[in-house]
Amino acid sequence: MIEAENLVKNFGSICAVDNISFQVKKGDILGFLGPNGAGKSTTMKMLTGFLPPTSGTARIGNNDIQKEPLAAKRLFGYLPENGPLYQEMTVLEILNFIAEMRDAYTTNKKNEVIEHVVETCKLRDVRNQSIETLSKGFRQRVSFAQAILHDPPCLIMDEPTDGLDPNQKKQVRNLIASMAEEKSIILSTHILEEVESICNRVIIIDKGKILIDEKPEEMRQRHPHYNAVEIKLGNTKLAEIKEEIQSIPEVKEIQINGDDILIIPKGGKDIINIIFDVTLKNNWSLANIEKAPVLMDEIFGDLTQN
Amino acid sequence: MRTINAIFKREFFGYFRSPVAYVFLIVFLIASVGLTWFVGQFFSANDASLNRFFIFMPWVFLFLIPAVGMRLWAEEKRSGTWELLLTLPVTTIEAVLGKFLAGWTFITLAILLTLTMPITVGYLGNPDWGPILSGYLGTILMAGAFLSICSLTSALTKNQVISFVLSVIICLILVFLGWSVFNNLLTSINIPVWLIDALSNFSFITHFDPMTKGLITIADLIFYLSLIIFSLLLNVLALERSF
Numbered sequence: 001m002i003e004a005e006n007l008v009k010n011f012g013s014i015c016a017v018d019n020i021s022f023q024v025k026k027g028d029i030l031g032f033l034g035p036n037g038a039g040k041s042t043t044m045k046m047l048t049g050f051l052p053p054t055s056g057t058a059r060i061g062n063n064d065i066q067k068e069p070l071a072a073k074r075l076f077g078y079l080p081e082n083g084p085l086y087q088e089m090t091v092l093e094i095l096n097f098i099a100e101m102r103d104a105y106t107t108n109k110k111n112e113v114i115e116h117v118v119e120t121c122k123l124r125d126v127r128n129q130s131i132e133t134l135s136k137g138f139r140q141r142v143s144f145a146q147a148i149l150h151d152p153p154c155l156i157m158d159e160p161t162d163g164l165d166p167n168q169k170k171q172v173r174n175l176i177a178s179m180a181e182e183k184s185i186i187l188s189t190h191i192l193e194e195v196e197s198i199c200n201r202v203i204i205i206d207k208g209k210i211l212i213d214e215k216p217e218e219m220r221q222r223h224p225h226y227n228a229v230e231i232k233l234g235n236t237k238l239a240e241i242k243e244e245i246q247s248i249p250e251v252k253e254i255q256i257n258g259d260d261i262l263i264i265p266k267g268g269k270d271i272i273n274i275i276f277d278v279t280l281k282n283n284w285s286l287a288n289i290e291k292a293p294v295l296m297d298e299i300f301g302d303l304t305q306n
Numbered sequence: 307m308r309t310i311n312a313i314f315k316r317e318f319f320g321y322f323r324s325p326v327a328y329v330f331l332i333v334f335l336i337a338s339v340g341l342t343w344f345v346g347q348f349f350s351a352n353d354a355s356l357n358r359f360f361i362f363m364p365w366v367f368l369f370l371i372p373a374v375g376m377r378l379w380a381e382e383k384r385s386g387t388w389e390l391l392l393t394l395p396v397t398t399i400e401a402v403l404g405k406f407l408a409g410w411t412f413i414t415l416a417i418l419l420t421l422t423m424p425i426t427v428g429y430l431g432n433p434d435w436g437p438i439l440s441g442y443l444g445t446i447l448m449a450g451a452f453l454s455i456c457s458l459t460s461a462l463t464k465n466q467v468i469s470f471v472l473s474v475i476i477c478l479i480l481v482f483l484g485w486s487v488f489n490n491l492l493t494s495i496n497i498p499v500w501l502i503d504a505l506s507n508f509s510f511i512t513h514f515d516p517m518t519k520g521l522i523t524i525a526d527l528i529f530y531l532s533l534i535i536f537s538l539l540l541n542v543l544a545l546e547r548s549f
Contacts, residue, residue: 048393052546073395080393084386086316088323093316100312101394130323146390 001025002047002076002154002184007056009042009208016042018208019056024184024201026153029176031199031216032188035304039208040188041081044158047186048078060154074103076154082162083143087132091123091142094131095149102150113149120175121145136163144172148179155179157187161194173198192296206304220294222302226268228292229275231261234285244282250274262292309396313404314411317378321412330374334416337366339423354431359423360441360518364481364510367452372473374413375456376466378405379545383464388545398542406457406538413449417442437520444517447530448510452477454537461544477510484509 002024009017017039024030034040045051047058049065049072058065063072085094095114118124121141126134131142140163147155160176161169176185177198189195195202195216202219204211212219220226233241238261242254245263250271255262265271272291279286321327338359342348346358382388391401427433459472482488484506492502506512513526 045389050389050393070395070397073393078390078393080386080389082386084390086320086387087385088320089316097312097316098394100315101309101396103395 001059001061002156002186003057003059004043004047005057005059007043007046007058008054009039009046009051010054015208017046017053020205020208020210021056022203022210022213024154024186026184027181028184028186028201029180029199030186030201030203031195032186032203032205033190033192033195033300034188034205036190038205038304040205041158043205044078044081044156044186044188047156048076049073050080074150075152076156077147077150077152079143079147079155079157079160081158083140085131085139085142085146088130090130091118091127091134091145094142095145098146098149113151117145117149120148122171137165137168140164141168141172144175153183155183155185155187157185159189160187161189161191169194192300196296204300204303211303216296219296219299221268222299223294225262225264225292226294227270227272228262228264229272230288230290230292231263231275231279231286232259232288233261233279234287241282241284244278245275248274248278259287309394309400310404310407313391313396313401314408317405317408318411320408321374326377327412330370331416331419334366334370335419337370338362338420341366342423354427354433356423356427356433356438356441357518359420360445360514363445364448364514367449368474368477368481371413371449371452372456372459372470372477374409375453375473376460376469378409378457379461379541380464380466380469383461384466392545398545399538402457402461402538402541402545406454406541409453409457410450413453414446417445417449434520437518440520440522441518443522444514444526447517447527448514451510451530451533451537454534454541455480458537458541458544461541480508480510482509484511484513484515 003022005021007017007020008015020039020043022030032040032043042051046053047060047065049058049069052066060072061075063075065072086097089097092114095117096110099110099113118127121144123138123141123145126138131139134142140160144157144160147157155176157176161172164172173194176187179185180198180200187194187199199216201214202216203213212222238256241261242256245251245254245261248271250265250269251263252266253264255264263271263275272289276286276289279289321330341362342359346362348358351358379388382391392398424433424435424438427438455476456469456473459476460466460469462472463469489502489506492505493499513529516523516526
C-alpha cells in the first residue's frame with residue numbers, strides 16, 4: 001500500500017505540494033493528473049524518498065519512507081520522470097546492476113529475473129546495445145523494465161508512456177493493467193485517455209492541492225453532458241418535438257443545433273430508453289440516437305482552469 | 307556491502323566504457339614519469355631513489371584527480387540518474403562510498419602502472435626499498451584525500467566544470483599551505499612561525515614528505531584518513547540537503 005499523509009513541500013516561498021493525503025490499496029491503479037507544474041512529480045519524489053517532505057509522511061507498506069527508507073524502498077519500483085538511465089551502459093548491464101542493488105539474488109535467480117523482464121518489455125533485440133544508441137521508446141521501456149524487475153508490490157511511475165508511439169503506449173498500458181490485481185500502482189500522466197483506459201481511480205491536483213479523488217466514472221458524472229442523449233430526426237416540426245420532449249419529467253434541458261437535438265437529463269440520469277420510447281410513440285422518423293460524448297479533457301479543463 | 311559492491315563495480319567499469327579512462331592513464335603516466343625524467347633530472351642526479359618522482363605527485367594530482375572526480379556526482383545530477391540510484395534500497399553513505407572507492411581504485415591502478423620507475427631504479431642501482439614502499443603508500447593515501455574533496459565538490463553542482471574548478475582551488479590551497487616556497491614567502495612578510503607551522507599542518511605536502519623518506523607516522527595516516535572521512539561525510543550531507 002502506498003500512503004501519503006498531509007504531505008507538504010515548500011521550495012523557498014513557493015508551495016509546490018500543499019497538504020496532500022491519499023492511499024493506494026492493492027488492486028488500485030491510481031491516475032495522478034494535473035497540469036504541468038501542479039506538483040505531480042514533486043509528490044512522487046516524496047513518495048519514493050528522493051525528496052524529503054517539508055512536513056507530512058509518506059509510507060510504503062506501512063514503512064515510513066524517511067524513517068525506514070530501506071524497508072520501504074524494497075517494496076516499490078519507481079520509474080522517474082523521463083526515465084533517466086546510465087547512458088554508456090548496455091540494457092543488460094543496467095538490468096544486472098539494478099538486480100544486484102535490489103536484492104541478494106543468486107546468479108541463477110538473477111538471470112531468470114532479467115530474462116523475464118527482457119521478454120515482458122520486448123527488449124531482446126536491443127539487450128546488448130548501450131542506452132545512448134536507443135530510441136526514446138526503447139529507453140522508456142528499459143526504465144519500465146528496471147521498475148518491475150523485482151516484481152514489487154507497489155509501482156510508482158512518473159509518466160510511464162511518455163515518448164512512446166501509440167502501439168507501444170497500448171502495450172505498456174496492457175502490461176500495467178495485467179499487473180494491477182496484485183499491486184498498488186500510482187502513475188502520473190497528462191493523457192486523459194490513459195486514465196480512462198486503465199485507471200480505476202483518479203486524483204487531479206492543481207497548484208499543489210487535490211481537487212478530486214474518485215473513480216473515473218464518478219469523474220465523468222461531473223460533465224454537464226453526462227448521460228445526455230443526442231438524436232437526429234427526419235422531421236422538421238422542431239417546435240412540437242421540443243415541447244414534447246420538454247414535458248418528460250427526467251429532462252432538464254434541450255439544445256437544438258441544426259438537425260441535432262441534445263437532451264440533457266436531470267441529475268445525470270440515464271434517459272436514452274425513455275427518449276427512444278417517446279420517439280417511437282410519436283412516430284418521429286429517428287435517424288440517429290446516441291449518448292453524447294463525455295470528454296474527460298473538458299472536465300479536466302473546467303476543474304483546473306478556474 | 308552488497309550495494310556498495312554493485313555501485314563500485316558499475317562505477318569502476320564505467321571508467322573504461324568511455325575513453326576518459328585511457329586518456330587519464332596516458333596523461334598521468336606521461337606527466338608523472340616525464341616530470342621526473344626531464345624536470346627532475348632523474349638521470350644526472352645519479353641517485354638510486356624515487357624522491358624525484360614523488361616530489362611531483364601533489365602537483366600532478368592537483369589537476370588530474372579533479373578530472374577523475376568531477377563526474378562522480380555532477381554527472382549523475384545532470385543526467386538525473388541519481389534519482390534512480392537514490393530511490394533504490396541503498397543508503398546515501400553506501401552510494402558515496404561505492405563511488406569513492408571505485409574512483410580511488412582506478413587512481414591506484416594508475417599509480418601502480420608507474421611501478422616501472424622503481425623497477426628502473428632497482429635495475430640501475432641499489433635503492434633502499436623502504437622509502438619507495440612507504441612513498442607509494444603515501445601517494446595512494448594522498449590520492450584518496452584529493453579524490454574525497456573532488457567527490458564532495460562534485461556533489462555540490464551538476465556542472466562538471468564548476469566541480470573541477472572548485473576542487474582544484476581547494477586542493478591548491480591544501481598543497482600550497484605546505485609548499486616550502488609558499489612558507490618562505492609567508493616568513494618574509496613577517497607572519498609568525500607558529501601560525502605558518504599550524505597552517506602547513508593542513509597541507510598534503512607536510513604529511514606526504516615524511517612518507518617519501520621512509521617515515522610512516524600515525525599522525526600522517528590519521529590526517530589522510532580523517533580528511534577522507536570528513537569530506538565524504540560532507541558529501542553525504544550535500545546530497546541529502548541539496549533540495
